[in-house]
Amino acid sequence: MSKSLDRLTLLQTFVRIADAGSISAAARDLGLSQPSVSRQLAELEARFKAHLMRRTTHSLALTEVGVELLADARRLLDEWEALEEKHLDAEKTPQGQLKVVAPVALGQLYLLDMAIQFQQQYPLISLSWQLEDRPIRFAEVGCDCWIKIGSVVDESLIVEPLGQVERMVVAAPELLKEYGRPKTLSDLESLPFVALEPFEGRQIPLTHAEEETRVLSPTVRMVTNNISALRQATLAGLGAAVIPRWFIEEDLRYQRLIDVQPNWRAPTLTIHMASLPGRHRPYRLRAFLDALRQTVPEIPGVERMHAASKRPRGERRQMR
Incomplete structure (x- = not known):
C-alpha cells in the first residue's frame, strides 16, 4: 500500500x-x-x-x-x-454514500417515498436519510444535501428554492361549535390559538387574495416547536392554528380541520435545498437533486417556483 x-x-x-x-x-x-x-x-x-x-x-x-x-x-x-x-465511464450506475438531511414531518410524509424509490432505483447507493428541523453545520455532519423549510441563513452555502408552501388558518369543528365560525378577521382574532415556533408568535400576519394584509394578535394558549404537536393540539380543539396545507391535506378532506378564512393566507414559506459551493457533485448527488426538483412541486399545497435557480451565497468554506 x-x-x-x-x-x-x-x-x-x-x-x-x-x-x-x-x-x-x-x-x-x-x-x-x-x-x-x-x-x-x-x-x-x-x-x-x-x-x-x-x-x-x-x-x-x-x-x-x-x-x-x-x-x-x-x-x-x-x-x-x-x-x-473523471476516469470512469460517465454512464456507469451511481454508487457510493449519500447523506441527506430533511425536515422531520416533510421528510416522513412526502419525501420519504421519493427517497425509498430513489434508493431502489440506484441500489448501489448507500443512502443516509436524516430528519432534523434544527439548523445544521455541513462540515460537522458530512451532509451532501440539506432540505429546509424557511430561510437558510448560512451564506457559505448554495441555496436553491424548490417551492412555496401555502399556509392557512384552521380549526377543529369542536372549537367552532364553542366559539362560532368566524365571519370576519375580528371574529377570528377572538379565537384562542396554538402557535408554532419560530414561524408564529403573538402576531399573525394574513394576506387577502386581493393582497390586503392584516396582522392579528390573538390569545395564544399553547406554543410548540413541533408541527405534529401543533396539529394534535389543533385537532383536539385547543385553538386555531396556522398550518401548511401539505401537512393537513387529509384532515381538510375529511373535515377534521376547517379552513376558517379561505380568502386569507399566512405568508408562504419556501422549501430550499442547500449544498456546498465549489464542491464536486458526484452522479449520485446530481441524480438525487433532480428527483427532488421533480417531487417537491407535486406536494399538495406547494407551488412550483417558476424562476427557481441556484443562488451562490458566497465562496466561504468556513462553517459558522
Missing part, C-alpha cells in the same frame, strides 16, 4: 469517526476492529502533531484543529472521488 493511499485511508477513517460519533461505531461501519480504528486515529494525530478529538466517557468531540481538518478532509476526499469519476 502506498504512502499516499495510507494518508487517504487515515482521512477516511477520521471522517467516519466524526460522522459516527464514536470509534466503536466507526469500526462497525468500516468492518474493522476498534483497536485498529483507534490506531489509525492516533497515527493521524501523530502526523499532525495535534489532538483532533477529545475523548469523553460516552462520546468524542472535535478539537478546534479537528474541526478544521474535518472540513479539509471532506474536500480532499471529494476531490479524490472527482478524479476517480
Whole structure:
C-alpha cells in the first residue's frame, strides 16, 4: 500500500469517526476492529502533531484543529472521488454514500417515498436519510444535501428554492361549535390559538387574495416547536392554528380541520435545498437533486417556483 493511499485511508477513517460519533461505531461501519480504528486515529494525530478529538466517557468531540481538518478532509476526499469519476465511464450506475438531511414531518410524509424509490432505483447507493428541523453545520455532519423549510441563513452555502408552501388558518369543528365560525378577521382574532415556533408568535400576519394584509394578535394558549404537536393540539380543539396545507391535506378532506378564512393566507414559506459551493457533485448527488426538483412541486399545497435557480451565497468554506 502506498504512502499516499495510507494518508487517504487515515482521512477516511477520521471522517467516519466524526460522522459516527464514536470509534466503536466507526469500526462497525468500516468492518474493522476498534483497536485498529483507534490506531489509525492516533497515527493521524501523530502526523499532525495535534489532538483532533477529545475523548469523553460516552462520546468524542472535535478539537478546534479537528474541526478544521474535518472540513479539509471532506474536500480532499471529494476531490479524490472527482478524479476517480473523471476516469470512469460517465454512464456507469451511481454508487457510493449519500447523506441527506430533511425536515422531520416533510421528510416522513412526502419525501420519504421519493427517497425509498430513489434508493431502489440506484441500489448501489448507500443512502443516509436524516430528519432534523434544527439548523445544521455541513462540515460537522458530512451532509451532501440539506432540505429546509424557511430561510437558510448560512451564506457559505448554495441555496436553491424548490417551492412555496401555502399556509392557512384552521380549526377543529369542536372549537367552532364553542366559539362560532368566524365571519370576519375580528371574529377570528377572538379565537384562542396554538402557535408554532419560530414561524408564529403573538402576531399573525394574513394576506387577502386581493393582497390586503392584516396582522392579528390573538390569545395564544399553547406554543410548540413541533408541527405534529401543533396539529394534535389543533385537532383536539385547543385553538386555531396556522398550518401548511401539505401537512393537513387529509384532515381538510375529511373535515377534521376547517379552513376558517379561505380568502386569507399566512405568508408562504419556501422549501430550499442547500449544498456546498465549489464542491464536486458526484452522479449520485446530481441524480438525487433532480428527483427532488421533480417531487417537491407535486406536494399538495406547494407551488412550483417558476424562476427557481441556484443562488451562490458566497465562496466561504468556513462553517459558522
